[in-house]
Amino acid sequence: MLYREVGQYKSNYAADMAVFPILQDRIGIAVILVIAYVVFPLIGNDFLLNTILIPFLIFSLAAIGLNLLTGYTGLLSLGTGAFMGVGAYACLKLTTIFPHVNILIWILASGFFSSAIGVLFGLPSLRIKGFYLAVATLAAQFFLEWCFIRIPWLYNYSVSGAIEVPLRTFMGIPMTGPTATSLTRYLAVLTIVVAMTWVASNIVHGRIGRMWMSVRDMDLAAELIGIRLFRTKLLAFAVSSFYCGVAGAMMVFLWYGGAEAEVFAIDQSFLILFMVIIGGLGTLIGSFFGSALIYILPIALRLIPANFGIPIRPAAAEQLTFVIVGALIIVFLVVEPNGLARLWQIGKQKLRVWPFPY
Amino acid sequence: MRAPSSNETALGEVLLAVEEVSLSFGGVRALTGVSFDIRKGEIRAIIGPNGAGKTSMLNVVNGFYQPQSGRITFKGNVRNSMRPYAAARGGIARTFQNLALFRGMTTLDNILAGRALKMHRGFFWQLLRYGPALQEEVEHRRRVEEIIDFLEIAAIRKVQVGRLPYGLQKRVELGRALAMEPDLLLLDEPMAGMNLEEKEDMSRFIIDVNQQYGTTIALIEHDMGVVMDLSDRVVVLDYGRKIADGTPDEVKRDKDVIRAYLGETH
Numbered sequence A: 001m002l003y004r005e006v007g008q009y010k011s012n013y014a015a016d017m018a019v020f021p022i023l024q025d026r027i028g029i030a031v032i033l034v035i036a037y038v039v040f041p042l043i044g045n046d047f048l049l050n051t052i053l054i055p056f057l058i059f060s061l062a063a064i065g066l067n068l069l070t071g072y073t074g075l076l077s078l079g080t081g082a083f084m085g086v087g088a089y090a091c092l093k094l095t096t097i098f099p100h101v102n103i104l105i106w107i108l109a110s111g112f113f114s115s116a117i118g119v120l121f122g123l124p125s126l127r128i129k130g131f132y133l134a135v136a137t138l139a140a141q142f143f144l145e146w147c148f149i150r151i152p153w154l155y156n157y158s159v160s161g162a163i164e165v166p167l168r169t170f171m172g173i174p175m176t177g178p179t180a181t182s183l184t185r186y187l188a189v190l191t192i193v194v195a196m197t198w199v200a201s202n203i204v205h206g207r208i209g210r211m212w213m214s215v216r217d218m219d220l221a222a223e224l225i226g227i228r229l230f231r232t233k234l235l236a237f238a239v240s241s242f243y244c245g246v247a248g249a250m251m252v253f254l255w256y257g258g259a260e261a262e263v264f265a266i267d268q269s270f271l272i273l274f275m276v277i278i279g280g281l282g283t284l285i286g287s288f289f290g291s292a293l294i295y296i297l298p299i300a301l302r303l304i305p306a307n308f309g310i311p312i313r314p315a316a317a318e319q320l321t322f323v324i325v326g327a328l329i330i331v332f333l334v335v336e337p338n339g340l341a342r343l344w345q346i347g348k349q350k351l352r353v354w355p356f357p358y
Numbered sequence B: 001m002r003a004p005s006s007n008e009t010a011l012g013e014v015l016l017a018v019e020e021v022s023l024s025f026g027g028v029r030a031l032t033g034v035s036f037d038i039r040k041g042e043i044r045a046i047i048g049p050n051g052a053g054k055t056s057m058l059n060v061v062n063g064f065y066q067p068q069s070g071r072i073t074f075k076g077n078v079r080n081s082m083r084p085y086a087a088a089r090g091g092i093a094r095t096f097q098n099l100a101l102f103r104g105m106t107t108l109d110n111i112l113a114g115r116a117l118k119m120h121r122g123f124f125w126q127l128l129r130y131g132p133a134l135q136e137e138v139e140h141r142r143r144v145e146e147i148i149d150f151l152e153i154a155a156i157r158k159v160q161v162g163r164l165p166y167g168l169q170k171r172v173e174l175g176r177a178l179a180m181e182p183d184l185l186l187l188d189e190p191m192a193g194m195n196l197e198e199k200e201d202m203s204r205f206i207i208d209v210n211q212q213y214g215t216t217i218a219l220i221e222h223d224m225g226v227v228m229d230l231s232d233r234v235v236v237l238d239y240g241r242k243i244a245d246g247t248p249d250e251v252k253r254d255k256d257v258i259r260a261y262l263g264e265t266h
Helices: A023-043 A046-072 A080-097 A103-126 A130-150 A182-205 A207-217 A219-224 A229-256 A266-279 A284-307 A314-335 A340-353 B054-061 B084-090 B107-113 B123-128 B132-150 B166-179 B196-212 B224-230 B248-253 B255-262
Strands: A168-170 A173-176 B014-025 B028-039 B043-047 B069-074 B077-079 B092-095 B184-188 B216-220 B233-238 B241-246
Touching (some): A023 A046, A080 A103, A080 A130, A103 A182, A182 A229, A182 B123, A207 B107, A207 B132, A219 A229, A266 A284, A266 A340, B014 B216, B196 B216
Parallel strands (some): B028 B241, B043 B233
Antiparallel strands (some): A168 A173, B014 B069
C-alpha cells in the first residue's frame, strides 16, 4: 500500500531514467545507509562487525564484480578467487614499497593490477564462450594460485608463506594490522563498497551496461549495431576484475589481517559464483542477497541451537548447517531460478498493486 | 499502398552493388555469381524459394559471411567483403528472420542500444552518470522516443522484450534498426508468422520509413502480395543464382520465375 508510484509524474527524461525513479526506493536506500553508517556502529559489537558485516560487504563486492562479467556480459568465469588474490598481493607489494601512502589508496589501486591480469586472461573470450571460456579462466585460477605459492617475492619472503598485514595508520588511526579496531575497518569497507556499488550501478544503467547486456543476449546482433565485441568483453573483464581485486585486497587487509594463498583457491571462485547465481544474474541487488544467503545464513543457523539451549554438539551443528543451507539453495533455485533478486522484484510488483492481484 | 514506380529513371544513384558474388560452405554452393544493385531511396525485394540463398545474400552484404569471390560496392567503396562493424559504421542496419533481440533488456534499452555507434561519452563520465554522460543519454532518449511513437509501441517501453508477443518483438527489432539511422535497411522476412492485420501494420511502417526518412530498404519476403505491392524492384534467386531482376510486373511475367518459384502452370 505504501509502495506506490501513483502520482509521481516524471516531467523530463532525466528523471525517468534515474536509477531509482520511485520515491519509496530512494527513501529505502537512505534508511539502509543510515542504519549502516549510524545504527550499526552504535550498537555493533565486535562479533556483528567483524564476523558478519565486514565479510558480508566484501563478498557482496566480489559478487558484484563477478556479476558484471557473468550476469551482465554473459561471460562465465571461474577465476574470481585468483583475481581477488591478485588484488591482495598487489596491495601488499604496493604498501611494502610505498609504506607512507594511505592504505585505502593502495587497496583501490590494487584493483588496477587485478584488472590488467583479468584482461590478459580475458583475451580468449573473443573466440570461446560458455563452458569453454570457464575452462580458460580455470587455467587463470590455477596459474595464479601457483604464482601465489611459488613466488616468495609476492608475500615478502615471509617464513609462513602467508601475507602478513602490516600496521598502517590514517591520520593517526590504525586502519590495518592487529591494532585496527573493527569499527574503523567496518567504516572503511562500508564506504568503499557503497561507492563502488554506486559506480557499478552508473555503469550498468548507461551506455556501457547496454553494450554488455547486448553482447550477453545476442552477440551477433550486438556486432551488427556497431558494438565491437572484443573491446566490450575485455572492458567487462577489466571492470569485473577491478572489483574482485579490491574485494580481495579488503578481504586480507580489512578482514583477515593475514592470509595464505589457499584463501584464493577455486573454492572461493565457486562460492562467489554461487552467490551470483542464487542472488540473481544481472542484478546488483542480487549480489547482496546472494552474499547474505551464502555467508550470513550459515552463521545465523549455527547460533540458533546455542541461543535456544538445544543440546547439540558444535560439530553436529556445523554439519547440520551445511545440510540446511544446501537444501535452502535447492529450494530457492527451484522456486525462482532467476535468483533472489527476481523474488524481490515480484514482491515489489505485488506491493505496487496491493490489495489487487494485478 | 502505393503503386510501384516502373520508371527506373526516377530512382536515385546506386547505393549498393554486388557483382559476381559467389559463396560456398564446403561443397555446398549458397550463391553463384550473383549481381544486382540497390539504388538510393528504393524498396528492393529479394525473393526466391526456400534455400535460394536470400538470407546468405543479406549476410554477405552486412559482413557475416565473406564471399569467396565477387565485389561489393557500397557508397562508392569497392571491396571484396564487408565486416559487420564496417557495415554498421557505413550505415547498414538489419533485422533478422528469427528475431535477434536482446531478450533480457527492455524495449527502451533495446532501441537505445541501437544508438551505440552514436554515443561517445567516455568511460569516466559513464562511471559518474552525470554531466555529459547523462546529457547524452537524455538526448538519445529523445530520439528513441520519436521512434517509439512512430512504431506505436509507447505502452511497452519498459517491458522486457522476451515477454512480448511475436508481432511486437518484430516491431521492436525494426525500432532498434531505425535507431541506427541507417542509409540501407535490410529486412529479413519482416512479416514472417504474422496475421493479416500485423502484416498491414508492418507494411505501413516499411513504407513510412522509406518515405519519411528516405531510407533505402532491401527486404526478403515470402508473401507475394506484400512484395508486389511494396517493392520498386525485385530480384529473384533460385538455387543461389539470379534468375530474374526487374519491376514486380516484369518479374511476375518472367517464365523462369513462374517455373522456379510460383510453380508450373499447365
